[in-house]
Amino acid sequence: MSLERHGFQAEVSRLLQIVAHSLYSDKSVFLRELISNASDACDKLRYLALTQPELLEGGGELAVTLSVDKGGKTLTIADNGIGMNKDDLISHLGTIARSGSAKFVEELESAKSAEAKVSLIGQFGVGFYSAFMVADKVTVLSRKAGETQGWRWISDGTGEFTIETAEKPQRGTEITLHLKKGEEEWLEAARLEHIIAKHSEHVALPIHLKDGAEEKHVNQKAALWTKSKSEITEEQYRDFYRHIAHAWDEPWATIHYKAEGKIDYTALLFIPSQRPMDLFNPDRKQSLKLYAKRVFITDQSDEILPGWLRFVRGLVDSEDLQLNISREMLQASPLLAKIRAALVKRVLSELGKRANDEDKTSYESFWGHFGAVLKEGLYEDPASRDEILKLARFRSTGSDGWVSLADYAARMKEGQKAIYYIAGDQLDALARSAQIEGFKAKGIEVLLLTDPIDEFWIPAVEKFGEAEFRSVTRAGADLSEVKSEQKTDDSKKPVAENLDALISFLKVTYKDAVKDVRVSERLTDSACCLVADSGDMDMHLERLLRQHKRLEASLPRVLEVNGSHPLVAAMAKQATKDGDWPELAETAWLLLDEARIQDGELPADPAAFVKRLNAALAKVV
Numbered sequence: 001m002s003l004e005r006h007g008f009q010a011e012v013s014r015l016l017q018i019v020a021h022s023l024y025s026d027k028s029v030f031l032r033e034l035i036s037n038a039s040d041a042c043d044k045l046r047y048l049a050l051t052q053p054e055l056l057e058g059g060g061e062l063a064v065t066l067s068v069d070k071g072g073k074t075l076t077i078a079d080n081g082i083g084m085n086k087d088d089l090i091s092h093l094g095t096i097a098r099s100g101s102a103k104f105v106e107e108l109e110s111a112k113s114a115e116a117k118v119s120l121i122g123q124f125g126v127g128f129y130s131a132f133m134v135a136d137k138v139t140v141l142s143r144k145a146g147e148t149q150g151w152r153w154i155s156d157g158t159g160e161f162t163i164e165t166a167e168k169p170q171r172g173t174e175i176t177l178h179l180k181k182g183e184e185e186w187l188e189a190a191r192l193e194h195i196i197a198k199h200s201e202h203v204a205l206p207i208h209l210k211d212g213a214e215e216k217h218v219n220q221k222a223a224l225w226t227k228s229k230s231e232i233t234e235e236q237y238r239d240f241y242r243h244i245a246h247a248w249d250e251p252w253a254t255i256h257y258k259a260e261g262k263i264d265y266t267a268l269l270f271i272p273s274q275r276p277m278d279l280f281n282p283d284r285k286q287s288l289k290l291y292a293k294r295v296f297i298t299d300q301s302d303e304i305l306p307g308w309l310r311f312v313r314g315l316v317d318s319e320d321l322q323l324n325i326s327r328e329m330l331q332a333s334p335l336l337a338k339i340r341a342a343l344v345k346r347v348l349s350e351l352g353k354r355a356n357d358e359d360k361t362s363y364e365s366f367w368g369h370f371g372a373v374l375k376e377g378l379y380e381d382p383a384s385r386d387e388i389l390k391l392a393r394f395r396s397t398g399s400d401g402w403v404s405l406a407d408y409a410a411r412m413k414e415g416q417k418a419i420y421y422i423a424g425d426q427l428d429a430l431a432r433s434a435q436i437e438g439f440k441a442k443g444i445e446v447l448l449l450t451d452p453i454d455e456f457w458i459p460a461v462e463k464f465g466e467a468e469f470r471s472v473t474r475a476g477a478d479l480s481e482v483k484s485e486q487k488t489d490d491s492k493k494p495v496a497e498n499l500d501a502l503i504s505f506l507k508v509t510y511k512d513a514v515k516d517v518r519v520s521e522r523l524t525d526s527a528c529c530l531v532a533d534s535g536d537m538d539m540h541l542e543r544l545l546r547q548h549k550r551l552e553a554s555l556p557r558v559l560e561v562n563g564s565h566p567l568v569a570a571m572a573k574q575a576t577k578d579g580d581w582p583e584l585a586e587t588a589w590l591l592l593d594e595a596r597i598q599d600g601e602l603p604a605d606p607a608a609f610v611k612r613l614n615a616a617l618a619k620v621v
């Protein structure tokens with residue numbers, strides 16, 4: 001086949017530009033990335049060969065071989081794993097399949113400092129493309145196991161790559177880096193050996209290093225997780241985490257244990273310290289690796305951990321699993337169900353320990369990254385609910401930091417029976433919202449919930465201890481039952497007279513635009529606010545459902561008016577006069593739109609709103 005030219009996916013081109021002008025001070029990461037890919041390729045082949053032994057034609061121990069050519073200034077990383085055919089090369093080395101990549105590249109381009117860029121790269125990982133940190137040309141020669149045709153992929157990392165057929169007697173992949181000027185250190189065998197020893201020592205596969213006629217075996221090859229904890233240093237754990245998770249950050253937690261007895265398995269789990277970009281992508285799979293007697297089985301099984309622990313990385317190696325277990329068998333495996341339940345318990349117990357650390361900042365940073373995912377468990381997994389509720393942290397009106405439900409319960413006022421919350425998109429807007437004014441004035445703490453999942457777990461959980469969760473946007477929240485703090489009673493403002501007349505007038509004017517009009521108990525500063533009637537859906541949930549087209553029209557709300565507000569008082573006075581008050585009706589509509597705006601919504605009829613507002617302003621200018 002003659003040479004074919006292909007353009008990189010736009011994101012890849014942009015990413016390569018940044019990678020090529022290396023922003024990463026520790027460039028040796030390219031070696032770890034390419035060795036991890038080579039080792040994954042061997043793992044995949046080993047597993048497939050359990051049922052298709054013919055894929056191993058030509059035999060040979062699965063291994064990674066690094067060779068340096070000082071004259072040609074190249075470093076080659078070769079493996080005899082699964083290999084890639086033409087389509088694989090085009091899709092795997094020409095695009096980024098992960099979603100969120102466009103957003104990632106955009107953020108990367110707009111990041112100001114080198115540190116910010118490095119941190120973003122850390123969250124995303126650039127895998128194979130990190131080769132262009134040290135090379136100005138990369139050649140990939142590959143032959144897929146079970147196929148006879150080899151392929152050569154070449155790129156200088158500036159927008160295009162070429163593909164052509166090539167001779168390759170053995171299956172597997174050879175990646176040759178034509179090193180940039182100034183990157184000659186990657187031709188020094190001693191330097192490479194040192195880096196491999198540091199970062200890839202426990203790759204469970206032999207790594208050979210060839211320098212001219214000399215060939216050396218440079219790693220220990222013992223699967224790290226089979227060693228006992230006391231033999232493993234923190235650095236070795238970290239390097240192994242980076243290798244297995246293709247991660248660039250430090251592990252926030254490392255959980256390593258062997259279970260013996262009814263079921264025998266070893267787990268080595270890591271919780272990252274940074275949030276990956278695609279954590280909320282619905283297609284994101286749980287990515288724990290499953291091994292059976294040290295043989296890689298899959299990293300695509302949702303059976304090993306529930307979705308709400310999808311941020312956990314690492315592996316599980318079971319002595320009792322069949323080596324040739326299929327995906328379907330995994331789904332139905334009672335053994336795996338038991339392992340899964342045990343892993344969930346272990347992770348929750350580790351989180352429980354960390355949550356009780358004296359220094360709260362570390363746990364809070366974990367919660368900030370992964371709390372929204374963990375809360376999905378409140379909804380999905382009733383068995384873990386109590387544990388997760390203890391681990392949950394919230395923003396609240398009671399303090400600037402994070403609070404636990406136990407903190408909240410300890411601060412509840414006399415007569416307060418519920419845990420009050422308000423849900424919305426933005427923390428600042430919630431903290432300032434009219435609906436919570438009365439709660440603030442009475443010193444009642446309100447949880448400020450900004451994760452979309454909050455609307456779903458609350459109805460499922462209902463209570464913490466004896467206290468039920470209650471949205472302040474429902475009119476039922478009864479402030480009069482809670483004993484007031486002294487200061488607010490003293491400063492209580494007088495309530496306007498003739499409110500009844502105004503309320504009747506407003507009801508007649510609004511007709512079906514609202515469900516009811518009531519005098520508010522909760523408002524102290526704002527003139528009015530919209531709330532949901534006690535049995536109705538929470539307002540934020542309704543908005544979410546409308547955004548996702550699960551609900552067509554909005555439900556009518558209750559308008560609460562503040563009897564102590566000067567505008568309401570003036571309107572009440574007007575409402576007692578004889579006549580049909582067309583101006584009062586205009587003000588009434590403005591009042592209702594005001595409540596909608598305060599809630600982050602548009603006026604019902606923006607053009608009419610502007611007209612009314614201008615007419616009112618014209619009178620005072």
Ligand SMILES: Nc1ncnc2c1ncn2[C@@H]1O[C@H](COP(=O)(O)OP(=O)(O)OP(=O)(O)O)[C@@H](O)[C@H]1O
Nearest residue numbers: 037038041083084092093125126127128129173246
């Ligand atoms: N040596 C190899 N042998 C076979 N396939 C490979 C090899 N190197 C890369 N690939 C294929 O190319 C894909 C992309 O690799 P890349 O390193 O960019 O990302 P990744 O390994 O999927 O994820 P990460 O960014 O987390 O490293 C791999 O998923 C794999 O399918």
